[in-house]
Amino acid sequence: MPPVPVSFHLCQPGGGASCGACCGLYNFQDHSRFMLAEHLSIQTERLRHTPREPAAYRDAAQELLARRPQQPLFPAVRVCPLLGFLDDDRRQVGCLGHPKVTGGVDLRDCGVYRAAICETFTCPSFGWLTDAQARLVQAACADWYVYGLVITDVEFVRGCLRLIEWELGGPARPEAVLARPEALEAMRRLLGLKETAAREDSRAAVFGRFTRDTEGEPVPRTLDYAALGARAAPEDDVVLCLGHTPTTAEALLAAREQVRTRVRAVARALES
Ligand code: SF4
Ligand code: SF4
DSSP, X not given: OOOOBOOSOXXXXXXXXXXXXXXXXXXXXXXXXXXXXXXXXXXXXXXXXXXXXXXXXXXXXXXXXXXXXXXBSSTTSOOOTTEEESSTTSOOEEETTSHHHHTSOOOGGGSSSOHHHHHHOOOTHHHHSBHHHHHHHHHHTOSHHHHHHHHTOHHHHHHHHHHHHHHHXXXXXXXXXXXXXXXXXXXXXXXXXXHHHHHHTTTSSEETTEEEOTXXXXXXXXXXXXXXXXXXXXXXXXXXXXXXXXXXXXXXXXXXXXXXXXXXXXXXXXXX
């Protein structure tokens, strides 16, 4: 049976999950939660006090671009100054130029793309994740920071489920994880490794499994097993997706063990 495609809108699915990845949210070398929250707060504050009309929004956008604390990690990927927090508690990330946010006027042309592009764009996850996988990510990553990191990394989601299947010796159905609170909590800790790795390796010029080429474009990276003096292991795809940059065999083993421990916890919860 072919997989069921995603049936809901991945950008603002509710339940605590929201995403601004394609607006450039994470496109900084230091994309830790702390840095991005600071960045979004500055943009939110500036636009909160800006008249909701194009000239004022354009000026604010220019000023925010000039004040940006870090340059983009991948220069070809735009970072929009209209991205901010939609709520007072700063738990939902989204577009501050969207008509639903401004109260009617569409100010998205003042950002880094045309409004028509913002309105119609869907990232590859809409086609590559199954509905059940996307629902699992929504439930396990009910948070503005982790959700966007995970929902846009199809290889990571598939890789985690594949490791759980190997551990179980049989299928790991997202629906089964969703149905068991202990399994969902263990899944939250596994997928949440995205945040741990971003914090630990915030000085590396990588984003998940990508690094920069000489032109500043994202290119997939690999582990140099010969230099590390290590052999490949099933966890390594997930280790790369997490953004780890091990320079010793010990560091690689430690990263694998983090993954393995959390995978086993999900499998145990599913078997209990
Ligand atoms: S990266 Fe995908 S899920 Fe995230 S806001 Fe863009 S289109 Fe939506
Ligand atoms: S204007 Fe477009 S790119 Fe900018 S935050 Fe809004 S949706 Fe994202």
